Amino acid sequence: MARYSELALALVAVIGITLLYGGHVRAVAVPAAGGLLGHSLGILGFTMMLMTETLYSLRKRAMRRPRGTMRSWLRFHIFTGIVGPYLVVLHSAWSFNGLAGALTAMTVVVVASGFVGRYIYTAVPRTADGVVIEAQDLQLLLDAARQEVAQPSPAVGTSPGPGRSREQARRRLRELERQMAALRWARRMLATWHTIHIPLGMALFVMAVAHIGAAMYYATLLR
Amino acid sequence: MRRPLGCMTFSALVTTILVVIAIAAAAATTGNGIFSPGSLSGVARGGPIEGVRSHAELASRCDVCHATAFSGDRMADRCLACHTQVQQEISSGGGLHGRFAAADDCRGCHTDHRGVTASLTLANPSAFPHDRVGYALRAHPLRAEGGSFGCLDCHPGSPTSFAPPVCLPCHEARDHPYMAQHVETLGSACLNCHDGIDSYGASFDHATYPLTGGHEEPLCGACHQGATTLLALRATETECVACHTPDDVHDGRLGNACGECHTPATWANASIDHDRTRFPLVGRHVGALCESCHVDRHWTGIGLTCRGCHAADDPHAGQFAGDCARCHAAAGWGDVTFDHAQTGFALRGGHASPACAACHPNGRYVGTPTSCIGCHAGDDSHRGAFGRNCAACHKVTRWEDWTFDHARSSFPLTGAHRGVSCQRCHGGGTYQGTPSTCSACHARPASHGTVLSGGCGSCHSTKAWTPASFDGPHPFPMTHGGAGGSCAKCHPSSLTSYSCTRCHSRADMTEHHKEVSGFSMTTCVKCHPKPKQED
Numbered sequence: 082m083a084r085y086s087e088l089a090l091a092l093v094a095v096i097g098i099t100l101l102y103g104g105h106v107r108a109v110a111v112p113a114a115g116g117l118l119g120h121s122l123g124i125l126g127f128t129m130m131l132m133t134e135t136l137y138s139l140r141k142r143a144m145r146r147p148r149g150t151m152r153s154w155l156r157f158h159i160f161t162g163i164v165g166p167y168l169v170v171l172h173s174a175w176s177f178n179g180l181a182g183a184l185t186a187m188t189v190v191v192v193a194s195g196f197v198g199r200y201i202y203t204a205v206p207r208t209a210d211g212v213v214i215e216a217q218d219l220q221l222l223l224d225a226a227r228q229e230v231a232q233p234s235p236a237v238g239t240s241p242g243p244g245r246s247r248e249q250a251r252r253r254l255r256e257l258e259r260q261m262a263a264l265r266w267a268r269r270m271l272a273t274w275h276t277i278h279i280p281l282g283m284a285l286f287v288m289a290v291a292h293i294g295a296a297m298y299y300a301t302l303l304r
Numbered sequence: 305m306r307r308p309l310g311c312m313t314f315s316a317l318v319t320t321i322l323v324v325i326a327i328a329a330a331a332a333t334t335g336n337g338i339f340s341p342g343s344l345s346g347v348a349r350g351g352p353i354e355g356v357r358s359h360a361e362l363a364s365r366c367d368v369c370h371a372t373a374f375s376g377d378r379m380a381d382r383c384l385a386c387h388t389q390v391q392q393e394i395s396s397g398g399g400l401h402g403r404f405a406a407a408d409d410c411r412g413c414h415t416d417h418r419g420v421t422a423s424l425t426l427a428n429p430s431a432f433p434h435d436r437v438g439y440a441l442r443a444h445p446l447r448a449e450g451g452s453f454g455c456l457d458c459h460p461g462s463p464t465s466f467a468p469p470v471c472l473p474c475h476e477a478r479d480h481p482y483m484a485q486h487v488e489t490l491g492s493a494c495l496n497c498h499d500g501i502d503s504y505g506a507s508f509d510h511a512t513y514p515l516t517g518g519h520e521e522p523l524c525g526a527c528h529q530g531a532t533t534l535l536a537l538r539a540t541e542t543e544c545v546a547c548h549t550p551d552d553v554h555d556g557r558l559g560n561a562c563g564e565c566h567t568p569a570t571w572a573n574a575s576i577d578h579d580r581t582r583f584p585l586v587g588r589h590v591g592a593l594c595e596s597c598h599v600d601r602h603w604t605g606i607g608l609t610c611r612g613c614h615a616a617d618d619p620h621a622g623q624f625a626g627d628c629a630r631c632h633a634a635a636g637w638g639d640v641t642f643d644h645a646q647t648g649f650a651l652r653g654g655h656a657s658p659a660c661a662a663c664h665p666n667g668r669y670v671g672t673p674t675s676c677i678g679c680h681a682g683d684d685s686h687r688g689a690f691g692r693n694c695a696a697c698h699k700v701t702r703w704e705d706w707t708f709d710h711a712r713s714s715f716p717l718t719g720a721h722r723g724v725s726c727q728r729c730h731g732g733g734t735y736q737g738t739p740s741t742c743s744a745c746h747a748r749p750a751s752h753g754t755v756l757s758g759g760c761g762s763c764h765s766t767k768a769w770t771p772a773s774f775d776g777p778h779p780f781p782m783t784h785g786g787a788g789g790s791c792a793k794c795h796p797s798s799l800t801s802y803s804c805t806r807c808h809s810r811a812d813m814t815e816h817h818k819e820v821s822g823f824s825m826t827t828c829v830k831c832h833p834k835p836k837q838e839d
Contacts, residue, residue: 113415114341115341115415176341176342176418178340178341178342178343178417179334179337179338179339179340179341180327180330180338180339181339181341183338275313276313276315279313279315279316280313280315280316280318280319280320281319282316283316283317283319283320283323284319284320284322284323287320287323287324287327288323288327291324291327291339292339295336295339296339298373299339299366299370
């Protein structure tokens with residue numbers, strides 16, 4: 082369960098938000114996109130989406146003074162990546178007209194894409210702290226494993242046992258070979274996904290900026 | 305070397321450019337329509353304005369409502385540019401919009417882009433400050449049949465218009481008899497009186513004129529006759545006579561302050577505080593029936609005199625012209641507090657205790673004599689001998705206290721007469737006619753013989769019998785022998801006899817008269833009518 086804790090947290094947040102939203106709908110009405118609550122949903126959701134898009138990416142590139150583990154940032158990325166778009170969808174007030182409607186749809190698409198990417202991403206082998214194991218590193222580990230398997234058994238008493246050590250080396254080798262194969266597949270898939278997901282994300286943010294600009298222009302500056 | 309952000313890929317940059325171009329193109333082709341959050345309302349209200357019947361007909365003419373940047377206009381200015389009637393309402397302060405006076409906030413209630421069939425008005429009935437249009441919805445929380453009110457329930461034509469009869473169907477359904485009477489009495493212009501805040505119905509707090517007692521039952525119109533506006537209702541007179549003049553059994557004789565005697569409970573059982581009148585009820589008057597004085601329910605003009613009511617009760621048969629209260633207290637006729645001194649005949653002494661009837665028999669008071677004899681003729685032990693003025697001798701305390709001044713009679717008592725008892729002179733109780741001569745009481749002494757024939761007073765005073773003074777005539781010089789008026793010198797035993805022997809000794813005289821025959825010492829004057837030296 083700990084492995085999916087960010088999903089659980091996101092699910093809890095979504096359920097909580099849904100209950101509050103449903104209560105408001107039942108008691109008052111669907112919060113209009115331009116109302117106080119609707120605007121708040123949109124602003125908070127978009128802020129979370131921005132955090133989704135930027136914080137994890139910045140952490141990945143923060144080599145000198147990294148703060149927090151990559152895994153923690155990924156979990157935060159996943160949490161905000163689910164809850165933020167959900168708030169944005171609620172901000173739409175279930176109206177999908179014009180640019181705002183396309184923006185909502187694009188949000189759903191990018192989130193769906195993100196889910197796919199997340200599972201492709203988890204297929205990439207990584208060390209205990211979540212750092213992606215580079216193919217070169219993996220190759221070195223693989224070579225060492227092959228060499229270990231090929232070596233004769235060490236002297237009695239210096240190792241757990243010749244049979245057991247060799248067997249462990251073989252299992253390690255098989256694992257590394259499997260990881261190597263998976264890494265190749267994952268890298269291809271990840272590359273493909275990046276090719277699709279990142280332009281979608283950029284399109285989403287461009288549309289969002291246009292939407293925000295138009296809203297501020299028409300609904301704020303020209304009130 | 306810092307790696308570029310993951311989004312800074314070639315495809316991402318191309319996509320960004322393409323999306324920007326697409327948005328710009330779409331905006332250009334749709335007249336910025338892509339930024340519309342929804343379709344404009346196609347709901348048409350009223351006539352067309354400049355040929356436009358609904359916002360939907362504006363299509364992509366965003367600038368009709370959305371002023372261009374830097375034009376200085378706000379959206380409300382754009383709204384009012386078309387909706388001039390609303391502008392007039394706001395300017396004049398009339399109508400629905402005039403009362404809200406928020407000319408720069410059309411969007412507070414109106415918005416668009418919510419669909420073709422959506423209303424332009426977002427007014428939330430539960431939050432709409434309905435009281436600002438002159439009618440609060442406080443008394444209309446729920447419909448009689450349940451559920452909340454909708455605008456169209458009361459504004460079937462338009463939320464901006466209101467026709468008062470629309471109230472009647474609901475309220476008649478709730479209480480038809482009352483409403484029928486209510487409308488008949490007060491009319492159907494509900495808003496003339498009702499503002500939705502105060503209830504003037506069955507639960508109206510009639511505190512300004514509490515409806516108690518007999519005022520609980522009558523219909524409103526009984527007092528609020530002809531009043532069809534709140535001002536008229538409030539102007540209803542609160543004086544009793546405003547409504548009850550026809551009921552006034554006193555025919556206005558008692559004025560208009562009905563409440564001084566009557567309560568709203570009922571006209572009967574009036575409780576007048578007689579102390580507030582000029583005739584406070586005390587004594588026997590407290591328990592008397594009102595009608596015993598106020599005959600035929602005449603409450604005024606009764607008069608304040610006793611005779612006003614008690615003329616027939618006067619046992620004195622009108623003898624006393626004054627008011628009864630001079631003698632009688634209100635506690636009862638028997639409680640008499642008469643000051644007899646007022647009559648000039650103060651009751652003192654023995655007059656204080658007898659019953660009135662002793663002097664005033666048969667209830668006769670006027671004309672009662674004030675002389676003693678007027679009442680005491682029968683008591684006169686003198687049998688009228690002293691006349692009618694008893695007080696000349698007797699005091700008022702009792703008969704026995706008398707002080708007779710004999711000097712007032714023809715025989716003032718002087719000398720020894722003062723110490724003599726009355727009976728000595730007035731034997732038998734007879735006083736009148738008592739002779740005033742000395743001899744009537746004093747017998748002539750034998751010693752006076754016939755010599756002293758004059759009255760006693762010739763010689764005696766009342767001081768005493770003796771010494772008496774005799775001044776003659778005396779047949780013999782009274783100065784003889786140095787008698788000097790002393791009778792006893794010559795009349796030692798009786799004035800009718802004399803004796804010369806006290807000076808002329810019998811032996812000498814015998815010797816001297818031995819030659820006189822028939823000499824006797826008792827008949828000296830026969831020979832010597834005058835003394836010798838005086839012969």
